[in-house]
Amino acid sequence: MPEAETLRQLTGLQSLDALPTASSGRLDLDALPATQMRKLALSWWFTESLAPLGRMTGIEQLRVDLCRDPVDPISKMTALKYLHVRGPAKGWAKLRECVRLEVAHLIEVQIANLRRWNTWTQLRNFTLSGRGVGSLAGLETFEQLEELTFLNLRMEDLSPLRGLPRLTTLTLRMVPGGVDLESVAALPALRALVIEGHAVTHVLDLPTVRPLAKAVALEELVLCQTKVEDGDLMPLAGLPKLRRLWLTEIANVEALRAARPDIAIHYHYDHYPLPDPKREALKEHLGAVTIWKPGEGLEQWSIFQSLALDLGVATNYAAENRIKREVRQRDPGLAERLDWDTEGRAVGVYAKSEADIRTVANIVNDLVGLATKRRPA
Numbered sequence: 001m002p003e004a005e006t007l008r009q010l011t012g013l014q015s016l017d018a019l020p021t022a023s024s025g026r027l028d029l030d031a032l033p034a035t036q037m038r039k040l041a042l043s044w045w046f047t048e049s050l051a052p053l054g055r056m057t058g059i060e061q062l063r064v065d066l067c068r069d070p071v072d073p074i075s076k077m078t079a080l081k082y083l084h085v086r087g088p089a090k091g092w093a094k095l096r097e098c099v100r101l102e103v104a105h106l107i108e109v110q111i112a113n114l115r116r117w118n119t120w121t122q123l124r125n126f127t128l129s130g131r132g133v134g135s136l137a138g139l140e141t142f143e144q145l146e147e148l149t150f151l152n153l154r155m156e157d158l159s160p161l162r163g164l165p166r167l168t169t170l171t172l173r174m175v176p177g178g179v180d181l182e183s184v185a186a187l188p189a190l191r192a193l194v195i196e197g198h199a200v201t202h203v204l205d206l207p208t209v210r211p212l213a214k215a216v217a218l219e220e221l222v223l224c225q226t227k228v229e230d231g232d233l234m235p236l237a238g239l240p241k242l243r244r245l246w247l248t249e250i251a252n253v254e255a256l257r258a259a260r261p262d263i264a265i266h267y268h269y270d271h272y273p274l275p276d277p278k279r280e281a282l283k284e285h286l287g288a289v290t291i292w293k294p295g296e297g298l299e300q301w302s303i304f305q306s307l308a309l310d311l312g313v314a315t316n317y318a319a320e321n322r323i324k325r326e327v328r329q330r331d332p333g334l335a336e337r338l339d340w341d342t343e344g345r346a347v348g349v350y351a352k353s354e355a356d357i358r359t360v361a362n363i364v365n366d367l368v369g370l371a372t373k374r375r376p377a
Contacts, residue, residue, distance in 0.1 A: 001025035001046060007032060015039035018046070019063070019322075029053060044069060053077075071095055084314060087130070093117070105314035106130075107151070114138030114160075127314050129153065131176070136160045149314075152176065152198070158183040165189060173309070174198045175226075181211035190217055191241075194345075197225030203249060210235045222246040222345075234259065287365035291357055300339070300350040301357035307347045307364065312371040316347045323347065326363050334359060 001018065008031050018027045019041045027042055029052035037056045041063040044050060050066075053073035062077065063084040071085065075094040080101055087108035093116035095106075103125040110132035118141040126142065129151035140163025148164070149171040158180035161167070167187050171194040172179060179195060193215070197204035204226045212218065213235040219242060227249040236242060237259040245265045247253070253265050282293040288310055292302045307319040320342040328335040337356055341348035351357040 001027055004028035004031035013037070016041070018042040019065075029056075032056070040064075074098070086312065096120075107312075107314075109133055115141075117141075127151065140164065149173065151309075155179050162186045168192065170194070172196065175204050179204075179206065181206070181209070185211045185214040187215070188217065190215055192220045192222075193218060194222040194224065195226050196222075203227050205229050208235070209233065212236060213238055215239060216241070218242055220244040220246075224248050227251075236260075236263075286358065286361045288368045289361040289364050291361055293354075300352055301354055302348065302350045303357065303360060303364070304346050304348045306345055307368075310368045310371065311364075316342055316344060320347050320349075322367060323349070323360070323364055326367060327360065330363065331359065 003025070007013070007028065011033065013033055014036055015038060016032065025046070027047045029042075029047060029049065032052070034052060034055040035058060037059055039061040040056065040059055043065040044067045045065065050069055050073060054076055057076050058079050059077045060079050061082040062074065062080060064074070065086045066089040068088050068090060070090040071094055072091060074080075074083070074085065075091075075097040078097060078099060080098045082103045083095070083098060083101055084105040085107065087106075088110065089108075092106070092109055092111045096116045096119045099119045100122060101120050102122050104120070104123060105127040107127070107129040109128060109130035111134065113135040115138035118138055120142055122144055123142045124144055125147040126145055127149040130153055133153045136158065137160055139160035142164065144166060145164050146166050147169040148167055150173070152174040154177060155172055155175055156178045161170075161183045164187060166189055168189050169192045170184065170187070170190060173194070173196045175195060176198050184190070184193065193212075195204065195206070206223070206226055206228050208230045209228055209232070212221070216239060218239050221236070221242065221244070223246065225248055228251055231252045233245075233251055233253060233256040236245065237256055242260070242263055245263055247265070247267050256263065257265055282295045284291045284293070289303055290305050292298065292304065294300060306316055307323075308314060308316050311319045311322050313319050313322060320340060324335065324340070327338065334356055337351060338360065339350040341350065349357075349360055351360065
């Protein structure tokens with residue numbers, strides 16, 4: 001972590017990423033030029049005091065990890081366009097003052113409902129996580145919303161979604177119970193839907209996908225750790241724009257395949273079609289990471305999987321940046337030898353040698369361990 005005296009010498013500083021990797025020390029926010037800061041990322045765990053945040057009212061992009069701290073200083077940042085807050089925290093409703101928000105990722109939230117956030121009229125991308133969310137009432141006021149992710153909260157009543165005319169991408173992750181598919185299907189612009197069970201060991205049971213027959217704009221459907229109990233996928237056959245279906249649980253796909261040969265149906269969420277023994281032989285699990293050996297059209301060693309949740313970040317693009325920083329810090333030469341091809345649903349990293357990809361896997365496992373330790377019990 002930069003020392004306070006060093007930071008005071010940076011008189012033109014406007015942007016600082018102080019999220020630690022393997023650093024020591026604590027960030028002194030008083031050493032930053034408060035009025036000119038525009039971008040900031042930090043963690044309560046490695047910051048002397050969060051009080052100076054209240055003077056940084058011009059910040060436009062903020063990422064902060066809190067631990068039962070009030071969000072009052074953040075509420076004064078009325079220029080914020082991007083906000084990522086990992087709780088637990090206090091006073092979530094006060095974020096209503098951040099009226100210019102376009103992107104918000106709020107993790108481990110405790111709030112009765114979303115009505116106090118009705119000032120977020122420019123919000124386009126929203127992630128909400130936390131079993132402490134009592135109700136989604138108020139979500140319908142986010143009329144400009146285009147991308148929405150729910151993590152680990154109750155989803156039996158998603159009726160507020162019906163008021164979102166621009167929503168094109170909906171991701172429901174770590175679903176602890178049922179899903180209100182009727183409200184999901186009522187979204188007029190929905191093109192991509194992802195539903196994931198709560199954990200690797202817990203498969204989400206959907207009684208049927210029949211309500212999705214009304215999702216006429218749907219182009220891609222992902223059912224990860226999700227079982228369709230009646231086994232019937234034919235309600236999807238009438239969706240005129242559907243082109244991709246991803247499954248991790250075995251279902252009767254033959255009737256759908258015969259009716260709609262234009263739909264690419266895949267088992268496995270890592271983009272590979274029906275299980276192929278040759279392909280499976282190329283796979284090796286190393287901790288939380290899956291390594292792929294060269295073969296079956298791939299000439300390099302690779303890792304291609306979703307790592308956002310494991311690393312405690314909102315997207316796989318953020319996960320890639322997190323891994324890149326750590327690789328550069330530990331081994332600049334390795335960083336130069338790697339190729340990256342990350343997509344929304346997976347981090348993609350490629351190496352010519354087995355040793356390099358194993359080093360990356362070990363680094364990722366270290367970061368996963370650090371992220372796990374930093375999560376409050």
